[in-house]
Amino acid sequence: MSHPHPELSLPPALPDGALRVVALGGLGEVGRNMAVLEHAGRLLVIDCGVLFPEDHQPGVDLILPDFDHIADRLEDVEAIVLTHGHEDHIGAVPYLLRQRPDIPVVGSRLTLAFVEAKLKEHRLAPRTLVVSEGQVEQLGVFSCEFVAVNHSIPDALAVAVTTAAGTVLHTGDFKMDQLPLDGRITDLRAFARLGEQGVDLFMVDSTNAEVPGFVTPEVEIGPVLDEVFAASRKRIIVASFSSHVHRVQQVLDAAHAHGRRVALVGRSMIRNMGIAAELGYLHVPEGVLIDLKKVDSLRDDETVLMCTGSQGEPMAALSRMANGDHKVSVGPGDTVILASSLIPGNENAVFRIINGLTRLGARVVHGGNARVHVSGHASAGELLYCYNIVRPRNVMPVHGEYRHLVANAALAVRTGVPADRVVLAEDGVVVDLVDGVASVVGAVPCGYVYVDGSSVGEITDAELKDRRILGEEGFISVFAVVDSATGKVLAGPQILARGFAEDDSVFEDIRPDVVRALEDAITGGATDTHQLQQVMRRVVGRWVATRLRRRPMIVPVVVEA
Incomplete structure (x- = not known):
């Protein structure tokens, strides 16, 4: 795979005073988010995440952005700016830093704590800069202002990047929950102020652009979890993303209210929640958390297991429980809660787990039969508000499959953004902002880079085809x-x-x-x-x-x- 537009040639040299944006991942997929901004010969990277493999990519552990476009220009990179701590935005940072370890990594306190723990496993010691909302940092030729946004992980930030070519406002992943658990709402006043000053290119999260209305507030999950806990007579197992601090907080609170103890299952879950608790983002009621080894000394109706595997990952704790090859056994009367939404492409894997757990006699509670999760991404109603508040001169939908990008583009047009100022781009497509106008000027090769065990980029699409043939034929x-x-x-x-x-x-x-x-x-x-x-x-x-x-x-x- 190179890029989805073979009719586009390589881009011309960047005109003096202009700004170039190249997405090396995250456009046309949910994951692998990475955008490279170029101005005056210098580069700024926004996010550097991974994509998780699907069934047709057997044996692959992770999929990285394609760094080839900047491989011979790593010395020009001023910094990697991270919007938040989810894997699809930070998971590829170690692989980029292997190529140049001294690139400064910029992000919020929780985001950098998650990144540093990950980099420690890769034996990398990064140069980091902790930022918070309202802060402005000059990163070479890029002036970066950080704006608080609400998401399904604390400490998420949007970033407004100002250069001589204009201002780019990148939302990162965000929503507009007006009753967030941590009281930290998306700062629409900052969005409005930036809009008044002039946003030349608005790069907007597209994941929920097809969903009408507004995302349900996180606080509405608490009472649903409380009802499920009250009705459960045996063990409760909750599966969520290992970085979903808010959901873990709600599970801890529900367990405390119902006299249950909670054990964290899975290395990433234990690591991330330890970090979140140490930094004050997770508040653990006294005596609620216990070690997994002590679970067997308690009655089933006194325990809750908080684990990974809500997306059907084959090696995650919940998948192994469903297959009967985990030290935690699931049986009749147990309740399993899948506290996350389905990432596109994972549906079959998740349904297999639901069926497996149900066959073992468990009651499975998921987004299809109870409100045990809400999305972390702005729905169409929220996006319309943002467009009307910011009034951008140009719009570039980001973060989503192609249908999401198209839906987001249509919303921008409905609010009055001229259709010719809405840029639909995919991975590898080059967008230049020249004299206040954004347009597609070419494309660069931008393929999938597969991590397979210890090998990075050595597995090709042809070899994956061989694996599929071996598995299927x-x-x-x-x-x-x-x-x-x-x-x-x-x-x-x-x-x-x-x-x-x-x-x-x-x-x-x-x-x-x-x-x-x-x-x-x-x-x-x-x-x-x-x-x-x-x-x-x-x-x-x-x-x-x-x-x-x-x-x-x-x-x-x-x-x-």
């Missing part, structure tokens, strides 16, 4: 020994199959055809073993496709005697 090896002098097959062909319902004896019918094809090829002058292997591959492949209706991976081996 099976594998056949064909071995033969030939005498190139006489043109005779001396041994074989031996055919072994894996992933087939049929016994290997089914291939007896094709062996004579393979022998005949090899001898004909040798007689016809084919002496190279590679040519003979391709002959075997074609004969076996045609037969399997016709007879067994399969297209397996075929590995032919020809040895000359």
